Amino acid sequence: MSQTNYDLARGREMLECMERIRAFELTAKRAAVDEQLVLGAIHLSVGQEAIPAGLMRHLRTDDLLLSTHRGHGHTLAKGAPAEAMMKELLGREGGSCGGKGGSMHIADFGVGMLGANGVVAANITIGAGAAHGIKLLDKIRGDDRICVDVFGDGAINRGPFLEGLNWAGVFDLPVLFVCEDNRYSATTKTSDMTAGDGAAARARSFGIVTHEVDGNDAEAVTDLTAQIVARIRETRRPEFLHAKTYRLDGHTYFDPAAYRPAGEAEAEAQRSDPIMRQRSVLAAAGMSQDELTAIHDAAQAEMAAALDEARSAPWPDDATVFDDVQDLGSPAREAF
Amino acid sequence: MSQTNYDLARGREMLECMERIRAFELTAKRAAVDEQLVLGAIHLSVGQEAIPAGLMRHLRTDDLLLSTHRGHGHTLAKGAPAEAMMKELLGREGGSCGGKGGSMHIADFGVGMLGANGVVAANITIGAGAAHGIKLLDKIRGDDRICVDVFGDGAINRGPFLEGLNWAGVFDLPVLFVCEDNRYSATTKTSDMTAGDGAAARARSFGIVTHEVDGNDAEAVTDLTAQIVARIRETRRPEFLHAKTYRLDGHTYFDPAAYRPAGEAEAEAQRSDPIMRQRSVLAAAGMSQDELTAIHDAAQAEMAAALDEARSAPWPDDATVFDDVQDLGSPAREAF
Amino acid sequence: MKMTYAEAAREALAEAMREDPTVWAVGEDLGRGGVFGQYKGLREEFGEDRISDAPISEAGIMGAAFGAAMVGTRPVVEMRFADFALCATDELVNQIAKARFMFGGQSRAPMVIRKPMGLWRSSAAQHSQSLESWYAHIPGLVVACPSTPQDNYSMMKQAVACDDPVVYLEHKDIWLSEGQVDRAENLPLGKARIRREGGDVTVVSWSQACNLAVEAADALKSDGLGVEVIDLRTLWPWDKDAVMESVGRTGRLIVAHESVQVGGFGAEVVAYVAERMAVKARRLGAPRSLIAYAPNLENQVRVTADMIADAAREICQ
């Protein structure tokens, strides 16, 4: 790995991104477990950080992203500020969604992040549609954005997977579908409930150019997605990425995940933790232990500060409760 | 085709079946157009008769069948009496569903026909579930039935296609999915709205054994489905049949189908009308023109008689209006 | 100008599309004019991107149109039959209706969701439903039920211009009904139309049932009975002031609708009024039963002009 032309800056950037995601989520988990500060369920992407870290760096701020209930990593990597996100998890004023959405509905339209989703697979058609909107706007006034639409391995068993992929194929839309395959659908092994060869095989049946990648290898992810993103930007046609990974934590932060075979998670943590792997890559490329530690510490410090800010932020103003429901017939005027 | 061991009885049986289906539908169409006797929309399977004629003969009466809005042919071939079906199309007493369903909800549980469906693709999951029920009952008391679940090419673009096939694959169910691909989804060319290689490719992506057949060749259909049905009866595992055919009539009986390329329907009628083809096969195998005419005439006479019976049948008894909604809270007791 | 109900909506949509290039329509078979001819000729004028066909994929249509709405286009979604729209319920209720709020105001879903509804010549249980009360119950949605060509023109224009998702329920039985359309007329969404004035009893209705109420009112005039017919036009927001004012005068209220009475929106209207004043009230809706194919059975669950007239006579005794 100490090839001469290894791009250290790029490798470092990805490690920073992954460390930030992990620090954000573990900080949030502690805030949930120790202080009961996080209100609803949160779903951690611990172990899956290489995918957003490798992919999102190829996107422009105005490119679009849709994600799932497990969406903190994508959102951070797309450029959303951690402090607003943490406030959202705590349901506070200044949160990404003003405290109205929480973790499962986190969104930051300012950086093109059009929302996590509480309904598995629902974002697949919506993301195809966002790309459809881009295509229509392109004809009106020029628009070269692309859309990235992320979902889990469990989502491929719901109808919107079919309807969304078919839509993108039929209308030739600039969207990258990403299946983050962490092997589990909540407490169920996805393979037990999935017929056939899974995500990539299904995607190919729609005639969509399909790729597979070790989703715990940030370098591989970023190499592959560099090409994919460039091609979609150019061709304006959909592609599909099946990224294999592993969920090191439980389904939710309070899930002990006792249903996993003994030792499985431990072995994976040893073998394939993307942060450990990226640290090794960087160390081999000459980065010092101190630098690695500094990256880790910076991420921790950032998220600790974000939590401090969030902890001391006020609740949303009661008066906002009826805002943003609808204009016509708004509950602010007529609630009953 | 005059091979020595051609099974003339079998070939004749299929022609009879196809003639009956066509006679039923064209009689119903005349009753609709000339006499306004048919009340709702009816969807004719003219040109598609070889599929039910070839397939259903392998099923036992207690095997199950689910179908679509274009379900007269399947229902007749499964053994439902034409007279009750015609009465149903006319909304009369003695109709298959007591006049409550009409063409799109035709059903005859006595011959295992669990219903046509007015919602495209809805029967795909329901049929998988019927097979699931068989599997559960098999463990309780022995049950070796199988289920045949038919749908059109347009149905493969709705979510239940994915959810039904995945279900059948995951739970290993004795169901044969049949996609009757007549190239059109109402007034739209299905290929324009379908990404990828279509039904068979998608079915294979679920790991389901998949076959393709010229659905206008009754002999080919029955040869292939003989094996398929026997195998499903044995293995209790799902299979998939993509049957290519062509809808010679409009989407509904009142659709002039002007959206089709000029000459397309005429050319297909010449080339691939399954009844014409089967007549040629039988003629080559030695059947006389008189016999062929007799088969045709018998079918016409049967359906003319069925229409006569239906025409003179009374409307359903007004008193049945609240029957069979529900037991608890039945509208017969409390409608408001 | 005289137009049919279908033509009025088509005209309104065509005008909106001429004015705003981000307006587009999507649904099955639209390129051939739509199942009821309500898009006839639009493909020719606007091309296949803006009068877009779709796969048989109601969830896909609804979900994709929502995505396209969030990025700044204004989709008009055609569901073909209101019944099929049930295939896209998550998309409408969990996503479209809630996104703006859940995301703290960051997004909008300016969409018109067309759902042709109602009884229509032996269409049977899966092609005849009227579920307007469902949508009135869902925060985030506007619910429109035009009953005349005039309203199908002006309400369609307003619905396309509206930044909220509008569930737009046209009645299948009146596509061909004709009426005068004044393009300048501009009664806002949320305002009722008094279709007949009268002092004895207030009949509140919407959609095709309101046309029956008008018939009943006209018939009763010769009996000397003054029936005020209020066409709500939208169920959310609905014009409580108009209803309260009228019932304040008449003291008698009938709400007539084609949909099932139990849990129908008539209950909301009666309950709202009864909470606020003493009133003689009566609902006329369908029995809580299913819609059959045979016409004699279908007719048994139908609210008719005669039934409305009888109820008006009775309540005035």
Place this chain on the structure above:
Amino acid sequence: MKMTYAEAAREALAEAMREDPTVWAVGEDLGRGGVFGQYKGLREEFGEDRISDAPISEAGIMGAAFGAAMVGTRPVVEMRFADFALCATDELVNQIAKARFMFGGQSRAPMVIRKPMGLWRSSAAQHSQSLESWYAHIPGLVVACPSTPQDNYSMMKQAVACDDPVVYLEHKDIWLSEGQVDRAENLPLGKARIRREGGDVTVVSWSQACNLAVEAADALKSDGLGVEVIDLRTLWPWDKDAVMESVGRTGRLIVAHESVQVGGFGAEVVAYVAERMAVKARRLGAPRSLIAYAPNLENQVRVTADMIADAAREICQ
């Protein structure tokens, strides 16, 4: 015997499964006991065929269970959250509710469709809904809303035994609430339970809101106010006789429910009574707004025991 609301339903299901081998349950994650532990231990006793996992595939679960019901099994369908059940609306409303009628009585759909509903600790807009009024509006469906362990035991047993499809709405906030369960108790579906007797005002409610109504009634007793609390238990059929009898005595009616007031089932109850007698009526439901994540905002759309008590005091003035 003391049980929690979750245990009571589990016990009832286990007993039904022991008695009838055709009863089975299917849903995501059931093998590990279900998301709320309401299937805990059942996999061990009944095996994976009868406590069946499922793909994330609500439409598949609902459609497949319906098919299996038509061939003679009795599925209990778990939707996890009532909100996700919207992904299977066509299957429930167009298929399950209508098949028996459309097919002229040839088929049955003996199913229990479990949909955990309601507000539950900052679950936000997509995981908190109460849509019971939707299902009450759909002919063919029975709608059950148990509020106590006793009812979650006996109503579950009756629902499994019922030959109609039963939409069974458990409230997520009371899974762990404890109460006495008498296995022999057998108040039929369709009959209300008078949870408190009183002569001044009738409060009609169901599900968790009814527990709040009971709290309010108890609190008002010391004020000398007699609040009769009627737990409807099922919204279809609903016990009109019990309500009419009670309101006939008190002349005052409050209907309290957690769901959105506009188009909620409270409207049906008030309208039904107001059509038949002069009554002072008042509904207490949620504003027609969305449910937020932040607890202070979430609380603003919550109907509380205090609000019910205040409304009772006010209506009795």
